[in-house]
Amino acid sequence: MTVLTERFTRAVDHARIAHAAQVRKGSGIPYLYHLLGVASLVIEFGGDEDQAIAGLLHDLIEDCGEAHEPIIRAQFGGRVADIVRACTDGTAEGKASHADPEAKRRDWLARKQAYLAHLHEAGGDVLLVSACDKLHNARAIVQDLENPGVGTAVFARFTGGRDGTLQYYESLARTMAARDVAVAPVLDAVVGRMHELAGALPRHPLAQS
Template sequence: MLDKAKLFAEKAHEGQVRKGTGKPYIVHPTRVAETLHQAGCSKELICAGYLHDVVEDTDYTITDIEKEFGKKVADLVAAHTEDKMRSWQERKQHTIDTVKTASRDIKYLIIADKLDNLLSTEEEMKTKGAQVWHNFNAGYESQKWYYESVASHMYDNLLKKDAPEFFKTYEEAVLRVFT
């Protein structure tokens, strides 16, 4: 199932590249899935890590995901798929609101995704400095608000001791990038 999800994501994201870096897009979902795998998450959640951007950024639908990977994986992907018809602010507020009340698995998926995005940005900052913020739809202050808001709510309805290590890594990355 994991190999199938990785191959599906590779096919779906074929030809896509990451903003700013030009690296193949598949690097991102692969790292998200690896973070979830290293944390000992279920195979369904790891599959969702591979697939989390497929519906948002390709022509595939949640129905396609459910048909190939089942309802549980499709539900996880759906919970973290942004509606591109909404403004950046509305989409990010929706993610923050989701983090506040989400199940453990959905929180894990969101934080693994945001962690990889933030680590990629941090890496780019080493060569581009503040110019990196021009790669995004929203600048430094908006990004700071978003990532700090996610961090401030990621433990809502979750005991800190039960959170995987990558939650702490996320908190540390937010502090490094935005202070």
Template sequence: MTGYSDRINHAFAFAAKHHDQQVRKGTRLPYLTHPANVAVILTRYGCPEETIVAGILHDVVEDGVRDGLTREMLEERIGRKFGNSVLDAVLAVTTRRTDDDGVELSWEERKDDYLQRLGHASEDALWVCAADKVHNANSILSDLRRTAFPETVWGRFSAGREGTVRWYRRVANRLREIGFDAPIVTELEEAAQGLEHA
């Protein structure tokens, strides 16, 4: 089983730099807690170091474009420091704001594009996708269990309760559809079911 390594430590340092000052939506938790939990989930399933590094870095391109950095610069840095297979996995699970022709995508189109692109993603990327969604869904579930005001939790999401639950269901269904039947998909389905009944 993969544990601590210089490469994983380097990935955390890189992610910490690019997620600096960011917090989890609707909380005061440093954003880095999310990629850290994704790494823990991937480690729990015995994923190799390459997959764990991609999991730690999975939101850097999507959320780390600031301070004069362009998306292209971030992609180049990730590829140079961590290798092209890590970069490919990161890009496969990065929500795109524009399509291949540079046309702006609506919120719903972004979600459809993400699911469509999973069909061409590497197995590493599919593991990262599943671990990302497992952590996000279970975090929402934990917050719902701790509050007397569930509407404040659902209010963090532009899709609201119904759209958010539907999204996690859609990801799990898409992973099954493309033949990714790892046990983590069952965990995602259970988390989605938990949200439905929360």
């Protein structure tokens, strides 16, 4: 049984404050919803408190900046900070440096390819948190695809567009399965549903697993 202490409570508050101005793409839902969802999935799939805290904080460097890494390390420990860093495929500063759409797309593709390669070597802590993050995001995409008011227009929110997004999630599902992550069967089913609703051709990976 995973025991949650006041460290987890502090991490929730830290995430709430750091992401206070952010909402989920295409909605007014506070971003904390996603972070709580990831942490919940980590616990559901057997994660411990450090891993659950990393689930809460996994987007801090990517969305709020590099300055958060030493804060995480000081307040929540090296293991949590290492997981958060390893789950980060780009920084807020790095993303902001690309202005035009084509540069953003090239940067997105390079980051996703590098992240997929990184997952082949990542440890169990990182794989669990990363898989839970991707599962929560994939479920949100499927929910929008099932919504007649959104449908395939959901892909306009993403730098990779429809094809890039589908290929990325296919590659994630294959990689998590190859690494035997507990979340992998659920992620694979959701990604399959995503492809079905998107009217996609047979599932095609961005990078071979």
